[in-house]
Amino acid sequence: MNALNVNRIVKNYGDKTAVNGLSFEVSPGEIYGLLGANGAGKTTTMRMVLGLILPDSGSISYSGKQYSKDQLSMLGYLPEERGMYPKVKVSDQIIYLAQLRGMSRKEADKNLKRWLEKFQVPEYYGKKVEELSKGNQQKIQFIASVIHNPKIVIMDEAFSGLDPVNVELLKTTVKELRDGGTSILFSTHRMEHVEELCRNITIMHKSNPVLQGPIKDIKKKFPQERVVVSSEGEIAGLANIVGVTNVARYEHGGYELKVSDPGAGQRILQHALSQGPVTRFEIMEPTLNEIFIKTVGESHE
Numbered sequence: 453m454n455a456l457n458v459n460r461i462v463k464n465y466g467d468k469t470a471v472n473g474l475s476f477e478v479s480p481g482e483i484y485g486l487l488g489a490n491g492a493g494k495t496t497t498m499r500m501v502l503g504l505i506l507p508d509s510g511s512i513s514y515s516g517k518q519y520s521k522d523q524l525s526m527l528g529y530l531p532e533e534r535g536m537y538p539k540v541k542v543s544d545q546i547i548y549l550a551q552l553r554g555m556s557r558k559e560a561d562k563n564l565k566r567w568l569e570k571f572q573v574p575e576y577y578g579k580k581v582e583e584l585s586k587g588n589q590q591k592i593q594f595i596a597s598v599i600h601n602p603k604i605v606i607m608d609e610a611f612s613g614l615d616p617v618n619v620e621l622l623k624t625t626v627k628e629l630r631d632g633g634t635s636i637l638f639s640t641h642r643m644e645h646v647e648e649l650c651r652n653i654t655i656m657h658k659s660n661p662v663l664q665g666p667i668k669d670i671k672k673k674f675p676q677e678r679v680v681v682s683s684e685g686e687i688a689g690l691a692n693i694v695g696v697t698n699v700a701r702y703e704h705g706g707y708e709l710k711v712s713d714p715g716a717g718q719r720i721l722q723h724a725l726s727q728g729p730v731t732r733f734e735i736m737e738p739t740l741n742e743i744f745i746k747t748v749g750e751s752h753e
């Protein structure tokens with residue numbers, strides 16, 4: 453059974469439609485990507501999934517059940533806007549939040565200590581939030597979203613404001629949660645994180661779902677327009693090959709070519725080989741970033 457089923461939800465604010473007939477499902481142990489340009493309707497969707505606002509029509513179910521107060525303990529939320537109390541001790545507020553979600557004080561305390569150890573910051577237990585750096589407050593907020601062992605976690609820009617080492621730490625943690633069976637609804641503008649973490653995605657555009665499905669299938673629908681080729685020396689005449697529309701030389705050697713038809717790749721390879729050994733040749737699949745820009749870019753607000 454799916455952990456989360458979103459079925460044709462609609463949300464209007466006056467005459468403005470924020471979400472228009474969105475459906476998707478998330479399996480247990482899956483990280484699902486919810487993407488879209490600013491104002492596309494992602495936050496509104498996440499709020500509906502969290503039960504903070506109700507859809508005007510459509511329905512959401514959690515392991516087959518409709519939303520009720522009981523669901524509160526199975527949902528976790530890492531909001532984009534950070535909202536910790538600066539003057540309150542880390543332990544006091546995390547344990548309080550866990551208790552609000554149905555966990556005993558003792559268990560919450562044990563969990564918090566385990567998380568702080570995992571993030572190698574046990575000394576934060578007794579510190580006030582304002583004493584921590586922004587990135588470390590972010591780690592505490594992450595802990596707040598998962599302290600009660602939720603089955604479904606909604607993460608909005610989970611890695612913003614973190615240095616590369618901490619991004620890796622939290623990425624690994626998100627994967628571990630997934631492997632432990634947690635379902636994660638993951639929203640971000642960082643397409644490389646989506647490529648790495650998500651199997652299925654929805655791209656929303658102006659309140660509508662415009663592209664949905666497994667990333668690997670979505671990529672097959674978009675043309676392969678880039679070819680990378682390298683040899684020991686220079687390769688002359690690449691720009692004259694039929695189907696090549698642009699040639700860029702990498703600083704560190706090799707070329708990246710834009711092509712307008714699929715047959716151009718083989719012509720490039722033959723051309724390069726005719727001049728000597730080829731050290732690299734690759735027809736690149738489109739990146740999610742390119743797909744995103746193609747899908748929502750033209751009329752991006």
Ligand SMILES: Nc1ncnc2c1ncn2[C@@H]1O[C@H](COP(=O)(O)OP(=O)(O)OP(=O)(O)O)[C@@H](O)[C@H]1O
Nearest residue numbers: 465468469470488489490491492493494495496497
């Ligand atoms: N409370 C509200 N009242 C009126 N309009 C709203 C409200 N919340 C959202 N909207 C409108 O609904 C649309 C979708 O907004 P939403 O915040 O869901 O987008 P988003 O995809 O999360 O954008 P961003 O990436 O900028 O956070 C926008 O046009 C927004 O102005």
